[in-house]
Amino acid sequence: MELEFKEHKGNVTETEPLSMENLGEGALGFDEPHRGQLREGTIMQRREDGLVVDIGAKRDGIVPLADLAQLGEETFEPGQTVPVIVVQPRNNDGNVELSIAQAKQQEDWLKAEQMKNEETVCEATVLESNRGGLTVEFGRLRGFVPMSQLIGFGQIRQATERYRRLNALVGKKMLLKVIEVNRGRRRLILSQQAAAKEWRAERRRQLLEELQPGQVRTGRVSQITNFGLFINLGGLDGLVHVSELSWGRIENPAEVYHVGQRIKVKVLSVDRERQRIALSIKALVPDPWETAEQRYTIGKLVEGKVSQMADFGVFVELEPGVEGLLHNSELLSDEQREELAVGTNVLVKVIRIEPDRRRIGLSARRVGREEWEQWYAEAAARAEAQEQARREAQAQAVPESESAESLLAEDEIFDEETLDSDILLDDETSEDFSEDVLETPEA
Numbered sequence: 001m002e003l004e005f006k007e008h009k010g011n012v013t014e015t016e017p018l019s020m021e022n023l024g025e026g027a028l029g030f031d032e033p034h035r036g037q038l039r040e041g042t043i044m045q046r047r048e049d050g051l052v053v054d055i056g057a058k059r060d061g062i063v064p065l066a067d068l069a070q071l072g073e074e075t076f077e078p079g080q081t082v083p084v085i086v087v088q089p090r091n092n093d094g095n096v097e098l099s100i101a102q103a104k105q106q107e108d109w110l111k112a113e114q115m116k117n118e119e120t121v122c123e124a125t126v127l128e129s130n131r132g133g134l135t136v137e138f139g140r141l142r143g144f145v146p147m148s149q150l151i152g153f154g155q156i157r158q159a160t161e162r163y164r165r166l167n168a169l170v171g172k173k174m175l176l177k178v179i180e181v182n183r184g185r186r187r188l189i190l191s192q193q194a195a196a197k198e199w200r201a202e203r204r205r206q207l208l209e210e211l212q213p214g215q216v217r218t219g220r221v222s223q224i225t226n227f228g229l230f231i232n233l234g235g236l237d238g239l240v241h242v243s244e245l246s247w248g249r250i251e252n253p254a255e256v257y258h259v260g261q262r263i264k265v266k267v268l269s270v271d272r273e274r275q276r277i278a279l280s281i282k283a284l285v286p287d288p289w290e291t292a293e294q295r296y297t298i299g300k301l302v303e304g305k306v307s308q309m310a311d312f313g314v315f316v317e318l319e320p321g322v323e324g325l326l327h328n329s330e331l332l333s334d335e336q337r338e339e340l341a342v343g344t345n346v347l348v349k350v351i352r353i354e355p356d357r358r359r360i361g362l363s364a365r366r367v368g369r370e371e372w373e374q375w376y377a378e379a380a381a382r383a384e385a386q387e388q389a390r391r392e393a394q395a396q397a398v399p400e401s402e403s404a405e406s407l408l409a410e411d412e413i414f415d416e417e418t419l420d421s422d423i424l425l426d427d428e429t430s431e432d433f434s435e436d437v438l439e440t441p442e443a
Helices: 065-069 100-118 159-168 192-210 334-339 369-395 400-419 430-439
Strands: 003-009 012-018 038-047 050-054 061-064 081-088 096-099 121-130 133-138 141-146 173-182 187-191 216-225 228-232 237-241 262-271 276-280 301-310 313-319 322-327 345-354 359-363
Touching: 050 065, 061 065, 065 100, 081 100, 096 100, 100 141, 100 173, 121 159, 121 192, 133 187, 141 173, 173 192, 187 192, 216 237, 228 262, 237 262, 301 322, 301 369, 313 345, 322 345, 345 369
Parallel strands: 061 096, 141 187, 237 276, 322 359
Antiparallel strands: 003 012, 038 050, 038 081, 050 061, 081 096, 121 133, 121 173, 133 141, 173 187, 216 228, 216 262, 228 237, 262 276, 301 313, 301 345, 313 322, 345 359
16 A cells, blocks of 8 residues: 655645655654653563563563662562653664653652752652762762851861761751752752751741731740840740739749740740731639638738838738738838848738739738747747758768769750750840830730
């Protein structure tokens, strides 16, 4: 049978005979393969020398055994669709030589470029270390993380210590971000620092969506200021204003809390637009004034501590959050006022209580002489017992060297807990919060 086709040249139509000799592959629907081309093929047969793959060309495609060996234990079956790279459009046997290993590497390069463009974060295993940084596994590629892109290496001056820490990371997984892709030079650069920044931003977004007023969360104290505590909730800091630390009076938060301390807090409010989170510690415990009337009745003797001096009298703290007023008219004498100071213990008698107004009236002059002498004797006995307990504890204390080792062990445990969460800690918001202290909700 002779095939014909018509070629139009202007207004002239010419008819030429068409034979298999002058018929190109394109005319039969074949796509001529080109070196380096990424294609998709179907496995037709598994032979001793490799795989026969149909890629839609006139000639068979062959994946040699040497190429399959690079794929490890991955198995292939007839009918399976696989990506391939054209290595030679025509080898010595007249077939198209293909590579699945190179195709999968090509897919990894494309994935790396996509991750760089989309600024996404990936997890990779550290394969080895060298003087400049770390080599990591990225699919079937190897990426490099320069030391300048690692977290925590900027302050290490000694080369031996840098090498020790780099070597300790081999075999571990870390979050990374692709920052450079150059297929021509086979250059794939990743960054832990960039991943940390990206992770923090994503974690902030998630936290702001999740947090709701009334929730109870556990965080770490990331910073202590004179106006309160910053609590890291795992990517975002919230502020516990000094007024929300305790029902009692806390003048200096640094005397009560320390950086790194784990603590539970209650969410008071969330400003998602300004990324402000107001937290409270005292909201987790009952207001002592709600049951104060049960503990303080008129005529009851109470020992308290002077918390504040005023022109009209002395404020005495009976318990954290509950203060009473010892008016000047209820002092023993003017000399007693001169003897009192903030922090001084004093024996008083309850003479008035108004829980709804959060007020308790106290008196020192209505305390009987026998009552005062008994209190004084009991206070002296308590002080002696405390001193005796202190001396016994000191005598049983471990040697200084053992104590130092114990402290070191505790520090190491803390470091191990926080090394993987370095990217969680963020104090970028602390400076901004100081401007908004007056806007923090009060109890």
